[in-house]
Amino acid sequence: MQRFWFAALLALLADQVSKSLVLKLLAHEITIVPGILVLRSVANPGAAFGFLVNQTQLLILLTTGLALAIVVGYKRIRAESACFQWGVGLLFGGALGNLFDRMRFGYVVDFIDIGFWPVFNLADTAIVIGVGLIAVAVWRSKT
Secondary structure, three states, X not given: OOHHHHHHHHHHXXXXXXXXXXXXXXXXXXXXXXXXXXXXXXXXXXXXXXXXXXXXXXXXXXXXXHHHHHHHOHXXXXXXXXXXXXXXXXXXHHHHHHHHHHHHHOOEEEEEEOOOOOOEOHHHHHHHHHXXXXXXXXXXXXX
16 A cells, blocks of 8 residues: 555544544543643644634635645655655545545544644644655755
8 A cells, every 4th residue: 555545544544533533522622731632522623723713614615725735745745755644644534534524523523632732633733743754855956
């Protein structure tokens, strides 16, 4: 299996399984490490940092456009470095995870609370790591 598809599938499955468990099992918040890590279910009607709150249709449209652009550019992605392929795969899988939430629920299920940062989920984590890997790959290709 190509790196891109493996990364995308890994991100999507981890995200959707974790959110399913949160919705089924997390009735009350659970403190994992006091003052550092709490698990609590939050319905996020917007994008990162509270942007575009209650703009679900716009977020669905933007994410669908991103996903289509990635699929259309797949041939080029396959020709890039392993780091780039992993990055775009994680970005794609994370974006699909949050897209599925928006389409099913009208919001994104967030559950990881580290106190000083907005509550997030594994899809968000995959997106951030993916963008980081893409940046590293682009930087490496320039040097």
